[in-house]
Amino acid sequence: MDMNSFFTDLQGKINQAIESSPAKDIEKNVKAMMTQGFSKLDLVTREEFDIQAQVLAKTRAKLDALEKRIAELEAGIDAKP
Incomplete structure (x- = not known):
């Protein structure tokens, strides 16, 4: 296994872990809150x-x-x- 495929595989596993973790929900909720907050501002x-x-x-x-x-x-x- 070369280093390039190792890092690609590692990145895939990390992304999969993040997708199935509460961190993804937190990210989604923070984005929604920020979007809602910015929409109230006169920008x-x-x-x-x-x-x-x-x-x-x-x-x-x-x-x-x-x-x-x-x-x-x-x-x-x-x-x-």
């Missing part, structure tokens, strides 16, 4: 966050351009006699 996905970050960056750029334009217009008004 967003990473994709939604990235999209909103892009929208914010575009809005910031537009705001900066408008502030600059207003400053130029005010300077023009102040310069007129």
Whole structure:
């Protein structure tokens, strides 16, 4: 028996033991509790966050351009006699 098949067999036996043990039920219950807890929170996905970050960056750029334009217009008004 080579080492590769030994470890494969060992892994299979460990997985089988975990599947038939209370640890699997505990894992399932913990996942269910966490899913239920997260569903109560007001969370967003990473994709939604990235999209909103892009929208914010575009809005910031537009705001900066408008502030600059207003400053130029005010300077023009102040310069007129």
